[in-house]
Amino acid sequence: MxxxxxxxxxxxxxxxxxxxxxxxxxxxxxxxxxxxxxxxxxxxxxxxxxxxxxxxxxxxxxxxxxxxxxxxxxxxxxxxxxxxxxxxxxxxxxxxxxxxxxxxxxxxxxxxxxxxxxxxxxxxxxxxxxxxxxxxxxxxxxxxxxxxxxxxxxxxxxxxxxxxxxxxxxxxxxxxxxxxxxxxxxxxxxxxxxxxxxxQSYPVRRLELMRDMLNHMEFRAEGRIVSWQLKQAVMDAAGMQPGDTEGLIDTLRMIDSVVACVIFEDIPGGKVRVSSRSKDSRLDVSAVCAQFGGGGHRMASGARMRGPIEAAADKFLQALEHEVRRID
Amino acid sequence: MxxxxxxxxxxxxxxxxxxxxxxxxxxxxxxxxxxxxxxxxxxxxxxxxxxxxxxxxxxxxxxxxxxxxxxxxxxxxxxxxxxxxxxxxxxxxxxxxxxxxxxxxxxxxxxxxxxxxxxxxxxxxxxxxxxxxxxxxxxxxxxxxxxxxxxxxxxxxxxxxxxxxxxxxxxxxxxxxxxxxxxxxxxxxxxxxxxxxxxQSYPVRRLELMRDMLNHMEFRAEGRIVSWQLKQAVMDAAGMQPGDTEGLIDTLRMIDSVVACVIFEDIPGGKVRVSSRSKDSRLDVSAVCAQFGGGGHRMASGARMRGPIEAAADKFLQALEHEVRRID
The missing domain is CATH 3.90.1640.10 (inorganic pyrophosphatase (n-terminal core))
Known part of the structure; x- marks a missing residue:
């Protein structure tokens, strides 16, 4: 630099x-x-x-x-x-x-x-x-x-x-x-x-997204990783607008067992946006994102992957789980 | 004083x-x-x-x-x-x-x-x-x-x-x-x-309570009031502990149309605890709580009422709606 x-x-x-x-x-x-x-x-x-x-x-x-x-x-x-x-x-x-x-x-x-x-x-x-x-x-x-x-x-x-x-x-x-x-x-x-x-000025549709998140969040690595796939159909049903998802990931961060949380989101062009957060300073999520061409901060990082969302999530979460198990 | x-x-x-x-x-x-x-x-x-x-x-x-x-x-x-x-x-x-x-x-x-x-x-x-x-x-x-x-x-x-x-x-x-x-x-x-x-250290059961809240929250006064009844059966199913509900009301506060939010909660002795928040400085929720023997701050206040929870909620929300309509 x-x-x-x-x-x-x-x-x-x-x-x-x-x-x-x-x-x-x-x-x-x-x-x-x-x-x-x-x-x-x-x-x-x-x-x-x-x-x-x-x-x-x-x-x-x-x-x-x-x-x-x-x-x-x-x-x-x-x-x-x-x-x-x-x-x-x-x-x-x-x-x-x-x-x-x-x-x-x-x-x-x-x-x-x-x-x-x-x-x-x-x-x-x-x-x-x-x-x-x-x-x-x-x-x-x-x-x-x-x-x-x-x-x-x-x-x-x-x-x-x-x-x-x-x-x-x-x-x-x-x-x-x-x-x-x-x-x-x-x-x-x-x-x-x-x-x-x-x-405190979120549209009701944001709470609909949050509800979908709480109903469909998935845990792995003994609860240390939690993730959610925000699919196009859910966004369409809620009438989602840009900005609606900002901060949603903080609700997943709240869970005591969690050290890493990830939101996968369908975006145009058949791609998937990945947003990840670490709660443990030993876990560098930007290193995981870098494996998929992304980056950011150690504790908060992102990437874009090719869809479909299920396959992208699977690949990313495997790499993340590898890192999470290294800090055991 | x-x-x-x-x-x-x-x-x-x-x-x-x-x-x-x-x-x-x-x-x-x-x-x-x-x-x-x-x-x-x-x-x-x-x-x-x-x-x-x-x-x-x-x-x-x-x-x-x-x-x-x-x-x-x-x-x-x-x-x-x-x-x-x-x-x-x-x-x-x-x-x-x-x-x-x-x-x-x-x-x-x-x-x-x-x-x-x-x-x-x-x-x-x-x-x-x-x-x-x-x-x-x-x-x-x-x-x-x-x-x-x-x-x-x-x-x-x-x-x-x-x-x-x-x-x-x-x-x-x-x-x-x-x-x-x-x-x-x-x-x-x-x-x-x-x-x-x-x-960021909430047990998963807290998210279960939040899920129940998002699934069962009720609006009135054109969306300006939102409330939720936390019933004993839900607490039992989630294995709720003291402290689990602290701050849950802030998720209801987030909704843009809302000026007042209330959580009703079954407590021992057939009573109901009422927690209320105002988002508009003209709306004094402590005055509403005072009608039911409670009190607190202008923007954050509470009361205890006699159950059953549905009847307590109905009475409190009517009084609250009266106040909300006064600031129109």
């Missing part, structure tokens, strides 16, 4: 630019959307012309965030930007095909992320794997260099941090995470309202 | 005493157990002879907390104490019948709590309804007066605070809450381990 740039260099590049694209990974989660909008809104307040772009747009469960109405999906028209910033995206390709094609025309690319596997594909890089969320890196960047932070920026960065730490429960959470939230509350941020919007 | 004592008066009374009983309410939750042990362990480190007593003992889901092996249930033998401290207990009776009988012999009673309905039944009182947890009051009392705080004290007070704020999501959470956690992490507390033990 190339050495990180200084935050001063990165802020100087932002200040020098006039038209800036801020992007994140496909299938954006709370940290991706919150980081993109937190930074975009701050740079706009600084007088910059900022394009907030997400290959897959904003999922319905995050639409409440201020600024989401300004997020665009990539077209074919050149952006005419003099700076591109990729956030929370471990590999350049993960910004999405169309987005990447547009970014390639930018004279300068900045890569800011907390995924340890990020190789530093920018001309300027700020990869901080010890931070629990890219949103936390952005907050410290903005506050450390006196860039504008208003309530809308805070809302976005709070959601980025809160979702990527599992509401401050994951081991990546640090003392600074809590101090940032305290600072945000001092400044008047209503965190309870945001927590309610993100954690 | 009588005026609060100063924290200096309360700490002076603790320092003067030699044999102290620390108690909390029946059916203790995380804040009750964590506050009792947080304070008891600190006073023991100060050289006091401390009886940590809970009428119903420690529920299985909290048994991991340091010091729980020293918690006793009340017998009939006098305690020979010169100070009694009731924590997190809104009325004196809520410590439990046997416990109260033993405390009545104490020459001095201190009442420390965050329930707004607490009348201040101690000789010394510290009722701070703006704090999200009694554990937060205890932490500030200990740290503000230089009383001993070690890792075991921190573990107990962290669990008190984390559980009573719904992992920092409830509106009662304040900036100080986050700063306390940051201080605890600076001192080396492993909050992720504790979060895993409390939120």
């Amino acid at each position: 190339p050495a990180n740039s200084t935050t001063a260099e990165i802020v100087a590049a932002m200040r020098s630019a006039q038209r800036i694209a801020v992007v994140a990974h496909v299938r954006p989660d709370g940290d991706a959307v919150g980081s993109v909008l937190g930074l975009a809104l701050s740079l706009r307040a600084l007088g910059k012309d900022v394009i907030a772009m997400l290959e897959d747009g904003v999922p319905a469960n995050l639409a409440f965030l201020p600024g989401t109405d300004t997020v665009i999906q990539p077209g074919t028209e050149p952006l005419g930007i003099d700076l591109a910033i990729a956030l929370d995206t471990a590999t350049h390709e993960r910004v999405g095909e169309k987005t990447k094609a547009l970014l390639d025309a930018a004279p300068l690319l900045i890569d800011i992320d907390h995924h340890p596997a990020n190789p530093g594909y920018g001309a300027l890089n700020l990869i901080v794997p010890t931070e629990p969320a890219t949103g936390q890196i952005i907050y410290d960047l903005l506050s450390g260099h006196g860039l504008p932070i208003d309530d809308a920026v805070r809302q976005n960065l709070f959601i980025a941090i809160s979702t990527d730490t599992g509401s401050f429960q994951y081991s990546s959470t640090n003392a600074r995470t809590h101090r940032i939230v305290a600072e945000m509350m001092d400044a008047g941020l209503d965190t309870a309202r945001l927590a309610q919007l993100i954690y | 009588p005026a609060n004592s100063t924290t200096a008066e309360i700490v002076a009374a603790m320092r003067s005493a030699q044999r102290i009983a620390v108690v909390a309410h029946v059916r203790p939750d995380g804040d009750a157990v964590g506050s009792v042990l947080g304070l008891a362990l600190s006073l023991r480190a100060l050289g006091k002879d401390v009886i940590a007593m809970l009428e119903d003992g420690v529920p299985a889901n909290l048994a991991f907390l340091p010091g729980t092996d020293t918690v006793i249930q009340p017998g009939t033998e006098p305690l020979g104490i010169d100070l009694a401290i009731a924590l997190d207990t809104a009325t004196h009776e809520r410590v439990g019948e046997k416990t109260k009988a033993l405390l009545d012999a104490a020459p001095l009673l201190i009442d420390i709590d965050h329930h707004p309905a607490n009348p201040g039944y101690g000789a010394l009182n510290l009722i701070v309804p703006t704090e999200p947890a009694t554990g937060q009051i205890i932490y500030d009392l200990l740290s503000g007066h230089g009383l001993p705080i070690d890792d075991a004290v921190r573990q107990n007070l962290f669990i008190a605070i984390s559980t009573d704020t719904g992992s920092f999501q409830y509106s009662s959470t304040n900036a100080r809450t986050h700063r306390i956690v940051a201080e605890m992490m600076d001192a080396g507390l492993d909050t992720a381990r504790l979060a895993q033990l409390i939120y």
